[in-house]
Amino acid sequence: MPPDLEREYVEYVTARLPRLHRMAYLLCADAFQADDIVQATLTALYVNWKRAAGADNLDGYVHRIMVRRYLDERRRGWSKVLLGDRVPELSAPADHGVEERDALLTALRSLPKGQRAVVVLRYFGDLSVEATSEALGCSVGNVKSQCSRGLATLRQALDARHPITTSQGAGDHS
Known part of the structure; x- marks a missing residue:
């Protein structure tokens, strides 16, 4: 070169x-x-x-x-083959957002690979719908629908971990 x-x-x-x-x-x-x-x-x-x-x-x-x-x-x-007899222990950094990060990564892993690619490129890569479409070689409409489905699944998974609770009952107005 x-x-x-x-x-x-x-x-x-x-x-x-x-x-x-x-x-x-x-x-x-x-x-x-x-x-x-x-x-x-x-x-x-x-x-x-x-x-x-x-x-x-x-x-x-x-x-x-x-x-x-x-x-x-x-x-x-072959990428799933473990080459050692045990998994090495990895230390986690002292971070207060570990639980939230782990929950997000778990939810991301649960997405089908197409939805995951769209969500990562759009929201973590800060790409526009058009740029994501070009990067993935698919239509803008496909990016929008995959993104919508992926975000709905992520919301559902994350909301299931942290349900909204109220301190007062519906009829209690004290």
């Missing part, structure tokens, strides 16, 4: 790497798998950088690669 194109690639990746990793993590809910997805995405981007750099919407192009890599990982049976 010519030095000027390589410099552009490095600048693009440097600026977007944290966001790409966050999006990959939200898609798969596993930090190690997110690393693999980001690496596969950036490798594919590097190989096709000359063509990709000329795209009208480079971020959409990259998001489409990422979602495809995520879906490819989900299709591979």
